[in-house]
Amino acid sequence: MTASPRLVPPVWLANSIRPNRGPLPWPAMGRAALALSLPVVAGIAAGRPEYGALASMGALAGVIGDTAGAYRMRLLNIAVPQLFGAVGVTLGALAYGQGWAAVSVLASIALVSGMISSVGALASVSGLMLLLNAVVGAGLPMPDPWWTAPLLLTLGGLLILLLTLLGWPFRRHAPDRAAVAAAYRSVAELYAVVGTRDTAVYDARRHAVTQSVDSAYEVLLAHRAHDHGPRGPMVRLLAQLNALIPLLESAAAAHHHGRTSRDPEVAAAVNGLADSVASERRTPPALVLPEPQGPADRAVDRSLRHASAVIHSPGPTPHQDDDLLGNPEPLPLRVRRATRNMLTSTTSWRYGLRLALCIGLAQSLVSVSSAGRSYWVPLAVTFVLKPDFGSVFSRAVQRAVGTAVGLLAAALILAVVPSGWAYVPVLMGLGALIPAGNAMGFAFMTASVSPVVLLQSDIMTGQGFALMGPQLADSLLGCAIVLVAGYLLWPESWSTRVGDRLARAIDDTGTYIAHAFSGISYAERVRWQRRLYQDLSSVRSEFQRALTEPAPIGSQAAAWWPLVIAVERIVGAIAAAQVRGEHGAQPPAPQAVTDIERHLRELAHTVRTGAVLDNADVEPIIEQDDVLAPLRQELRVARTVVTPIDKT
Template sequence: MPRRAPLASLAPPPWLVRSLRPQPAPVPWAAATRAAVAMSLPLAVGTAAGHPAYGALAGMGALSGVIGDTADAYRMRVLNIAVPQLFGAVGVTLGSLVHGHGWTAVAAVTLVALVSGMMSTIGAVASVSGLLLLLNAVIGAGLPLPGAWWLAPVLMTGGGLLVLALALLAWPLRSGVPERTAVATAYRNVAALLEAAGTAHARQDAYDEARATVTASLNKAYDLVLARRARDRGRSPDLVRLIAELNAITPVVEAAPAAHRYGERLPPELPRAARRLADAIARGPAPHPGNLGLPGEVPDDDGAAARAVYQALRHADDTLADPDPLTAVPADDRLGRPAALRVRARRATRNVMLSGASWRYGLRLALCIGIAQALVSLVDVPRSYWVALTVTFVLKPDFGSVFSRAVLRALGTAAGLVVAAAVLPAADRGWWDVPVVLVLATLIPALTPRGYGYQTAAITPVILLLSDVLNHQGFGLVLPRLLDSLIGCAIALVAGYLLWPESWHTRIGHRLADAVADTAEYVECAFGAPGGEPDPAARARMRRRLYRDLSDIRTEFQRALSEPPPMGARAAAWWPLVVAVERIVDATTAARVRVRHGAPAPEGAEAGEVVRQLRELADGLREVEVLVPVPVEFTGPEDSVLEPLRQEVAAARAIASPRG
């Protein structure tokens, strides 16, 4: 009698389980309310005026605004919503002009896809703008729109700007609140890091998780403060105080690796003081009483890390209590000059036409859109524009793994169609649509942070209902929508994924090699490059950039791990080395803290030896086959402050070395 296959063999593969697992996130009630009002109000007005199709078009524009409503700072919301709406208006205009023109429409939409793909490599706002440019061009070319040629872009843009207007209602009352909240959150996360680092026998995984959370919160705080400073004229006292608080948190973050590395238990008063500072920062520019609950002086039995944290928190407290921070904080701070953002944006825009990466992605997207448009021109596919729409949403590598997005798109669409089948009866549309859209729209911001599949499941019934207001097909839209999505996913997988080896061969080794090379520069900077003692501010900026790069590599790993073999397996094999590089940076920072608080400084030859080993590791990671010889032989004394760093470098080289 044949044996039955074990039930474990029927379980979904790990990469799919990781993709389907919902991400923990709070419900954004304000965004959900804005989505409900912005998408249902135009439909209600259009229905009352006897033109529900016009309301549906404005609702579609509001949907794109809801998807782009992801920024915390009000100034960034203007960019994230308003700029893409302008490109969306251009897209729907171009699409409507070539609607019904056969192969001319195919060529025009394919050209738009090329431009959209190249735009997506410039930055986040440009990526969303390129996405909306192509989406609306596809809609205009594939769907007969009511009214004159200019009416659809006006209505859709108006719907998106309604979302922006609702998002900016509280700006006069909450100006600066997102920035203060981000800095306060960074302090709270640093308090948790101090607790993880200062606990006896602290687990390495708990410390690594706390450090990753601190890095993410600091990245967000830096981005918000930099964006606001780049647009503010003059020097705002509140903004300067936030800059000073971010500067003051640097030595606190640097002391945590020292406490963790050397098993130094931090007094519980220090994390509590950091939380009190976070509460004071969140309250705003009101006078701060300066009561942190810290002793007047550092106890003699505390170690170097505790002394560093104590001094940094005292400095942060003094800065927050200073009634005139403009006279206390230098103009050139550790965040970098604001003009750097504008120069970087101009350089990216100027170089996009010369970038091989932008051309490759643009050609990939244009190829897939061209195939989709040609297919629906040759084959009678109902509601054919859904095929190209699916390709556009799926083929966005900067939004995540193309393969997993295709799978999640199909699954999310199927789940959304179950809901759509209940709200798309064969009866004529009317006022019933308004409360249905009101309820369904709230699910889009609520489910979007959970994952791409959940976002798709929330968007599908809304967009189908709005489309039905234009076409009056009722339940007949459901099955064609599923078929079109499956066709679009297949095109994206074959023409946009499998035919491009760079999409399924992990490039994480090159990213890691760059991080290792930067780590070598950081070691050199931390222990004195030729020419004298390094600038502390320059060292702090270098460390921040390193942790930001490593955070980006972690994000890349999350995308790669959701791919099927071999890419997912290769990414998993690289993961221990990513952790090892992070620990090298931590060990460097810890050694620097100990030197600053009395430990003997290492000889220049010792630091040079570590730098040489790291650069050799970086060169080996850039090879097609990793060539990093082991074992590593260091000649410095075992009691040197660099000994833990040398151990981490040796461990990293052992991980990266080829197996026998």
């Protein structure tokens, strides 16, 4: 008797609901527990529980938006969306019960919300709060006078902001130091596998370095408009991060040509530098390093000593590191440029129209349909098609799964917990789960948020268990609207952007190699490395997003994977060649560099158009001392693997 086959979920579904691994954010969990429950305590004690529920909703928005590590960014990520949320609930409340007028108002807000999401991460969260609170204001009766609801929501947001910033005087730059130290530790882990024959392990560590360094730059550059003096702490941290670039480049050279893999002292020394960054140690530890035996080893030795000197320097850092990445634009100029780009971007308009169409359909069912739908329909649309450019299909599936799980928990709570004071400890426990669920993934965040919103709505309306059925049915209906009107009907839903971002990364790599061997300055070199890290990080992010989509998107993304790896190796090979040339190896001829630039341009063109490549003119490795030989080999691999996917 044969055993029945196991039911295995599709790959895209498994990728969608697989939890992210990582430590639990205990401080954020504690803040969320207090911020969601304290307003309810105040409201019940004052005899106005609905006021406490509204303030708790404002705190919930702050909990969701508090994702950045640096305090300045956390301040912006909580405070700015609260202002947009106050505007949203005011406009929504004015449209409450107004039929088609409410549909028009929410659709217009959705258009604006979707368009401003193209500006950046902060604008995306602000757009989400604008639309989310507008939906709540149009779906629930708000207390009089008109300014009460926005005031209470803002007070709830200020509470989570206050709890978040309590540690600022004591740990002002701790998150920034932690980001730089994490980048150094990732490079130490890379050196631990330098020279290994297991290319998959080396590639994984190199990818981790790219993500860590890019994340550290994102954290530090957010401060440049505020802390730009030659002795400012952010300038020192930026100099320490810049000093990591030569060390990272040397790792690529050592991997191909050095003997560093047999010397664990190097990885230990980099870890020691990370400890110095994290602890702000000024006394340099003794560097016990092996005797260098060639250009690659000399590059590692010199890079380590340079990084140690920068980290432990008591005075201003060399190379004017505060200006290495360019002076920040004045804020008014940045706002004007972002607004102009938003209004002229086809992508921005298309996404805004998608969101407006879905919200318009959802609100039509609520405001003018005889079916008697609740505001949970547009609320589900807002969360699934929220203003960013993530996976719509994946979020719809995760929203449905998370809502079902969250409602099961809410059903148990409403069945056994009486309304009133008994809700306070329940909200504390559920609130603590939201940051944990947010760190694990969208489905887990939805599962933790759904019962909180349900309890807040029950406090305001007193409907209790009667809310269960409408929320589940209307949330699933909202997901269905997004899948049809926001996903299936749009041509871009059926293709992946991996190729476009990969082509841009290859073009930037071609431009970089044209300058890399022409004696570019240290500052220009750091700026180019920063740009390439951003490109590669963008490619990886889009690749991971596409894997959560069903066929054909997921299969198209999988087909790009060999080329993604090949391009990352090309970037590493360029760094290795440059480092070897600077430390004693014979520099390449200008014509050889020009030829490789041409081959990279052709590769980028092929990725965009699907043209056929001829590898015959890419020279194989012919001389052992040719610093470009490994680069040519990686280029031949990339030009070979692009052929099978030129039509995907």
